[in-house]
Amino acid sequence: MSESFQSRLAAAKKASEQLLEAVGTVIVGQHEVVQQVLWGLIAGGHVLLEGNPGLGKTLLVRTLSSCLDLRFSRIQFTPDLMPSDITGTNVLVMGEGGSAGGRFELHRGPIFGQVVLADEINRATPKTQSALLEAMQEHSVTIAGVRHTLEEPFFVLATENPIEMEGTYPLPEAQLDRFLLKVLVESPGDDDFAQILRRTTGAPAPTPARVLGQTDVLGLRALCREVEVAEPVLRYAARLVGASDPGSPAAPELVRRSVRFGAGVRGGQSLVLAGKAIALLEGRAQVSFDDIKRAAPPVLRHRILRSFEGEADGVTTDRVVAELLGSVERLPANVAHAAAAS
Amino acid sequence: MARRVRGRLWLGRALTGAAFGLCAGAVAAGALWWLRHGELRPFAAGLGLLGALAASVVAMRKRWSDEHVALYLDEKLGSNEQIVTALGLRKESSEAAVHLRQSAVAALGRSGAKLRGPKVLDAPQLLGPVGAAAIVWLSLAPLPPAPPLARAPGVERVQRGNVKGLELIEALRDQKGRSPEDERRLRALADEAKKLRGELAQGMEKREALSRMAKLRDSIAELRSELGKEQNRQGLEAAIAALNEHPESRKAARALGDGDITAFDQEMQRLANQAEKQARESAKHALEEAERAAREKGAPGLADALKEQRDGFDKRSAEADALRELGRALAGKLDPEALEDLKEFGASGDPKAARRLAEAMGKALSKLSEEERKRLAEQLQKQLQQSPGGAPSPMTQQELEDMARRLASPEGQKELEEQLREMANPEPSREAQRDGALGEAERGLSEAERGLGMVPMPMPGSPGEAPGKSSGQGQPGGKDPGGPGSHHDSGSGDHAGQSQAVAAPELRAKANVQRSGVGPMHAATLGRAPARPGDTANQRGTGSLGSVAPGEIGAVEQSEVPEEYREHVGRYFEP
Numbered sequence: 064m065s066e067s068f069q070s071r072l073a074a075a076k077k078a079s080e081q082l083l084e085a086v087g088t089v090i091v092g093q094h095e096v097v098q099q100v101l102w103g104l105i106a107g108g109h110v111l112l113e114g115n116p117g118l119g120k121t122l123l124v125r126t127l128s129s130c131l132d133l134r135f136s137r138i139q140f141t142p143d144l145m146p147s148d149i150t151g152t153n154v155l156v157m158g159e160g161g162s163a164g165g166r167f168e169l170h171r172g173p174i175f176g177q178v179v180l181a182d183e184i185n186r187a188t189p190k191t192q193s194a195l196l197e198a199m200q201e202h203s204v205t206i207a208g209v210r211h212t213l214e215e216p217f218f219v220l221a222t223e224n225p226i227e228m229e230g231t232y233p234l235p236e237a238q239l240d241r242f243l244l245k246v247l248v249e250s251p252g253d254d255d256f257a258q259i260l261r262r263t264t265g266a267p268a269p270t271p272a273r274v275l276g277q278t279d280v281l282g283l284r285a286l287c288r289e290v291e292v293a294e295p296v297l298r299y300a301a302r303l304v305g306a307s308d309p310g311s312p313a314a315p316e317l318v319r320r321s322v323r324f325g326a327g328v329r330g331g332q333s334l335v336l337a338g339k340a341i342a343l344l345e346g347r348a349q350v351s352f353d354d355i356k357r358a359a360p361p362v363l364r365h366r367i368l369r370s371f372e373g374e375a376d377g378v379t380t381d382r383v384v385a386e387l388l389g390s391v392e393r394l395p396a397n398v399a400h401a402a403a404a405s
Numbered sequence: 406m407a408r409r410v411r412g413r414l415w416l417g418r419a420l421t422g423a424a425f426g427l428c429a430g431a432v433a434a435g436a437l438w439w440l441r442h443g444e445l446r447p448f449a450a451g452l453g454l455l456g457a458l459a460a461s462v463v464a465m466r467k468r469w470s471d472e473h474v475a476l477y478l479d480e481k482l483g484s485n486e487q488i489v490t491a492l493g494l495r496k497e498s499s500e501a502a503v504h505l506r507q508s509a510v511a512a513l514g515r516s517g518a519k520l521r522g523p524k525v526l527d528a529p530q531l532l533g534p535v536g537a538a539a540i541v542w543l544s545l546a547p548l549p550p551a552p553p554l555a556r557a558p559g560v561e562r563v564q565r566g567n568v569k570g571l572e573l574i575e576a577l578r579d580q581k582g583r584s585p586e587d588e589r590r591l592r593a594l595a596d597e598a599k600k601l602r603g604e605l606a607q608g609m610e611k612r613e614a615l616s617r618m619a620k621l622r623d624s625i626a627e628l629r630s631e632l633g634k635e636q637n638r639q640g641l642e643a644a645i646a647a648l649n650e651h652p653e654s655r656k657a658a659r660a661l662g663d664g665d666i667t668a669f670d671q672e673m674q675r676l677a678n679q680a681e682k683q684a685r686e687s688a689k690h691a692l693e694e695a696e697r698a699a700r701e702k703g704a705p706g707l708a709d710a711l712k713e714q715r716d717g718f719d720k721r722s723a724e725a726d727a728l729r730e731l732g733r734a735l736a737g738k739l740d741p742e743a744l745e746d747l748k749e750f751g752a753s754g755d756p757k758a759a760r761r762l763a764e765a766m767g768k769a770l771s772k773l774s775e776e777e778r779k780r781l782a783e784q785l786q787k788q789l790q791q792s793p794g795g796a797p798s799p800m801t802q803q804e805l806e807d808m809a810r811r812l813a814s815p816e817g818q819k820e821l822e823e824q825l826r827e828m829a830n831p832e833p834s835r836e837a838q839r840d841g842a843l844g845e846a847e848r849g850l851s852e853a854e855r856g857l858g859m860v861p862m863p864m865p866g867s868p869g870e871a872p873g874k875s876s877g878q879g880q881p882g883g884k885d886p887g888g889p890g891s892h893h894d895s896g897s898g899d900h901a902g903q904s905q906a907v908a909a910p911e912l913r914a915k916a917n918v919q920r921s922g923v924g925p926m927h928a929a930t931l932g933r934a935p936a937r938p939g940d941t942a943n944q945r946g947t948g949s950l951g952s953v954a955p956g957e958i959g960a961v962e963q964s965e966v967p968e969e970y971r972e973h974v975g976r977y978f979e980p
């Protein structure tokens with residue numbers, strides 16, 4: 064029984080490595096970004112990718128979907144995009160020859176895919192953005208009063224440009240909270256940049272192999288839920304999230320000064336789920352303190368709302384998260400002291 | 406593994422506690438060494454054991470939970486919280502739980518054997534050997550020498566060959582007293598002073614000497630204030646009231662109320678010197694009334710003193726008359742100052758003027774020629790004949806004849822000169838002599854105390870030792886050469902000069918009491934110390950309750966009466 068569980072862990076680790084390798088045949092560098100996207104996929108959450116145009120966000124999602132034997136759809140968000148353009152609509156189909164007796168037929172929108180790319184999500188109006196809300200949270204959509212369940216796994220990958228750019232609509236907090244992770248896509252280094260140039264200016268790259276199917280992904284998600292979390296690790300995650308609240312006595316000075324709202328309960332849940340995903344991808348059956356620490360920046364950065372003073376001071380949420388990680392102790396003081404001394 | 410972790414933690418804490426205990430033991434051993442409790446020093450090492458026990462108790466109370474041990478092991482083995490997670494799942498039977506338990510056991514088996522556990526030795530434990538060594542050293546070190554015992558104040562011995570001032574007390578041996586009992590007490594004082602002088606010459610404790618001087622002071626004060634004692638109080642007040650009835654004797658009443666017998670005697674001398682017969686009779690009558698009142702009110706001693714004054718009053722009056730008659734006869738031979746004194750003596754009877762006049766007349770008599778002397782005798786005879794009905798003055802005819810007869814011969818003249826010298830320094834009354842001697846004895850006692858290094862308490866009535874010196878630029882027109890304190894300056898110069906500091910042993914503050922200055926306020930004040938306007942405010946009692954003087958303040962407060970009884974005792978002494 065134990066060996067079976069261990070083999071499942073090993074298989075999960077191997078599958079993740081294969082997936083990373085397959086994506087790596089197309090995407091140069093960005094290993095951390097790809098890994099974080101994978102955390103989101105396995106943990107059953109959705110991922111928001113933020114970065115400047117041209118950094119390969121869309122390519123990454125398309126490559127990932129190519130590696131997964133899942134139905135892929137893409138929505139290009141524009142200011143005139145309507146909610147029904149996402150969810151779909153009932154279309155009246157006339158009888159033959161235009162005779163009466165026509166019927167309404169559902170034309171499903173792109174949301175009915177399994178891997179949905181919401182490209183440049185912050186270019187659409189909030190009304191349209193909110194059309195994603197039900198789908199992301201409930202994994203179902205309602206069209207003309209009829210509820211339609213989306214096929215699992217349902218995984219939304221959204222990209223957005225930095226909100227300071229023109230023609231963008233900041234995502235509402237409620238919608239941001241529904242993303243498990245917010246992944247920052249950084250510019251590649253010189254070596255990676257050269258490699259990108261080589262690959263994109265030569266012969267067309269081969270299509271990556273399909274590594275995981277629908278069953279595999281669902282199995283990984285189920286196994287992720289079986290990963291155990293020790294009580295001290297859970298308390299650590301809770302202390303981290305709690306300290307992000309400026310009203311908390313444990314909040315560091317930077318949080319009290321620069322944060323208006325901290326991460327809530329959903330942030331804690333996401334932190335543990337992301338930690339479990341990390342542990343699973345490393346072939347472990349338990350979450351460690353380090354898993355929580357690794358998961359904290361992408362999980363918490365979009366859940367912390369800065370105050371006016373914080374924004375004026377240029378304090379980023381990543382800096383706030385780093386401050387939290389530095390101030391909240393993992394171990395009880397006596398244990399930490401003994402461990403450091405011996 | 407958990408046992409090893411907990412055991413090492415306990416051992417480390419016990420060692421730390423023992424180290425601190427040994428340090429405390431070293432401090433205790435040092436204190437015992439300093440306090441010279443040598444036999445107890447080795448037991449200070451027991452504090453080390455106590456410290457270890459206390460630390461063990463603390464370690465038991467702060468014993469790590471299983472979770473803490475697991476966290477420690479995860480941290481040290483780098484097992485990614487595998488052990489603590491497995492610990493939380495020890496009762497679970499899921500696949501993941503079983504897998505985690507097996508993994509944790511494997512991890513502990515793989516690396517646990519190499520893990521030594523928490524650090525046992527720590528830097529503070531180095532204090533243990535240091536403390537133990539200090540205890541050993543302090544236990545073997547010789548004890549410090551005992552410090553010399555602090556000497557009680559005043560135990561030092563004093564040796565004085567000749568203590569100045571005590572001779573004034575010894576002089577009381579020859580002083581006549583009011584009664585044989587009084588004379589015995591005066592002699593006892595003199596004997597005590599003589600004995601003290603002898604012991605001081607041989608050497609004695611300073612405190613003993615000062616104590617005996619204090620007793621002497623008490624005894625002297627008691628003798629001086631006998632007239633004001635409780636049993637004499639009513640008689641004294643009755644006598645004062647009787648004297649106050651007559652305007653001439655009010656000053657005398659005031660002096661008597663102050664207990665100043667010398668001033669009282671001088672005032673009676675002044676009254677006897679008065680030329681006006683009616684005034685003298687009035688004063689004499691006042692004395693008789695005062696004597697009778699004192700005797701009726703149960704103050705026989707005071708009555709005797711007043712009787713002595715009354716008895717000597719006629720003699721003093723006769724001497725004053727003789728002086729005036731002779732002065733008138735010698736008027737042409739006296740210098741202007743003597744004539745002024747004659748005039749003043751006639752008007753007020755001032756004893757000082759009498760003294761100066763007698764001295765001037767003695768000098769004038771010694772310069773008379775034979776012829777002038779005979780002429781003076783004839784003139785006196787003529788004065789006698791011009792008043793056939795009797796003497797023109799209170800002097801008897803016999804006395805005038807006697808004076809004229811003496812002037813007729815050179816021997817008689819010498820005799821008269823001698824008599825005039827005696828008149829210049831009239832003998833005070835026996836009571837005044839006694840009071841003056843006791844005052845001198847008190848002054849001598851203060852001097853003796855100063856000789857032993859003690860600052861004596863200011864006593865009522867002790868005069869300043871240095872005369873006042875004025876550097877003002879005015880031209881004094883008065884005759885007085887300047888006495889202690891002040892003189893009447895009738896000059897017209899400005900007074901911008903500044904007096905130098907008076908080198909007197911004490912300064913007195915005058916009480917500015919808005920009361921009638923007619924007389925003392927006996928039986929009129931509510932305080933414990935009778936006072937009168939213009940009296941000094943710093944008269945301090947001697948502390949001897951048996952000899953509270955009328956002018957004393959704070960006598961009860963200075964006494965040895967317990968504080969809780971002072972109010973009651975003070976009420977008893979209220980006038």
